[in-house]
Amino acid sequence: MFKQLALLLEITRSRSLVRRYFVVNGFDGALTMLGIIMGFYVSDRASLPIIINSCFGAAIALGMSGLTSAYISETAEQKKELRELEQAMLKKLGGSAYGQATRLLPFLIAAVNGLSPLVISLIIILPIWAATLPLELPFDALEFALMLALSILFLLGVFLGRTSGTNWLWAGLRTLFIATVTSGLIYLLAPS
Amino acid sequence: MASLKRIELDVLKPHYPNSLDFSSTIADKSPGARIELTVTEVDEKTETVVIVIAGENLKYEAIVEAISDMGGSIHSIDKVEVESESD
Numbered sequence: 001m002f003k004q005l006a007l008l009l010e011i012t013r014s015r016s017l018v019r020r021y022f023v024v025n026g027f028d029g030a031l032t033m034l035g036i037i038m039g040f041y042v043s044d045r046a047s048l049p050i051i052i053n054s055c056f057g058a059a060i061a062l063g064m065s066g067l068t069s070a071y072i073s074e075t076a077e078q079k080k081e082l083r084e085l086e087q088a089m090l091k092k093l094g095g096s097a098y099g100q101a102t103r104l105l106p107f108l109i110a111a112v113n114g115l116s117p118l119v120i121s122l123i124i125i126l127p128i129w130a131a132t133l134p135l136e137l138p139f140d141a142l143e144f145a146l147m148l149a150l151s152i153l154f155l156l157g158v159f160l161g162r163t164s165g166t167n168w169l170w171a172g173l174r175t176l177f178i179a180t181v182t183s184g185l186i187y188l189l190a191p192s
Numbered sequence: 193m194a195s196l197k198r199i200e201l202d203v204l205k206p207h208y209p210n211s212l213d214f215s216s217t218i219a220d221k222s223p224g225a226r227i228e229l230t231v232t233e234v235d236e237k238t239e240t241v242v243i244v245i246a247g248e249n250l251k252y253e254a255i256v257e258a259i260s261d262m263g264g265s266i267h268s269i270d271k272v273e274v275e276s277e278s279d
Contacts, residue, residue: 007209007213007217010208010209010213011206011208011209011262011263012208013208084237085206085237085263088206088235088236088237088238089204089206089237089238089263089265090265091265093263095260096260096261096262096263097261097262097263098206098263
């Protein structure tokens with residue numbers, strides 16, 4: 001099954017597309033969570049269930065947005081590619097690996113595009129959720145969640161750096177800088 | 193019954209899978225076969241290749257299926273070598 005999936009990604013040149021979707025929407029998810037949590041952090045502290053529900057709502061919306069938008073656009077793109085190839089080959093390719101790719105890849109790409117921000121957001125929310133449990137945590141839940149978001153954004157940069165073959169540390173620091181600027185703007189512009 | 197020992201096919205294929213993956217997939221479907229693929233023409237979305245497959249008792253249907261699965265189209269059978277099996 002994985003061999004067939006690898007073939008479908010290879011013939012449609014979709015491997016880099018999947019990677020791009022993962023990073024772009026993962027970045028969206030992490031930065032959105034960072035923004036929401038930072039907003040709560042600089043304002044009068046709301047109760048944890050309110051913060052969790054706000055973050056969770058945004059995470060679900062990001063997931064659904066990623067899932068549906070990628071499915072719709074990729075279905076159209078893959079069909080267009082297949083039609084053009086069929087014209088060049090002068091034959092129907094519905095029964096070939098190309099036809100299979102046109103049917104299956106939109107689901108895979110949509111899943112990556114939707115799950116990437118959702119899963120990353122849920123990881124960031126995790127410490128806030130843990131703080132609602134009857135446990136004595138040795139850290140402030142919001143601060144820990146903010147650090148987690150910054151770490152994930154740094155790691156996404158590292159991943160991009162390794163993919164592009166450039167300096168991974170520099171790539172990680174660049175995304176960390178973007179996240180820090182975002183946090184700084186929220187801190188400075190938040191109405192007191 | 194005659195067995196197929198060698199066949200030369202003129203095939204139109206998309207650029208992907210590339211020649212290496214294309215011939216490897218045909219080889220996977222024809223155990224023990226030796227495949228030689230030569231690209232003779234390259235267009236914007238397709239390329240014409242000549243594939244020579246040699247081996248013992250080749251299965252033509254399996255070769256056709258592998259080529260079709262990868263989006264290829266056999267234009268002609270240019271050369272064959274068959275051998276009758278002794279009883």
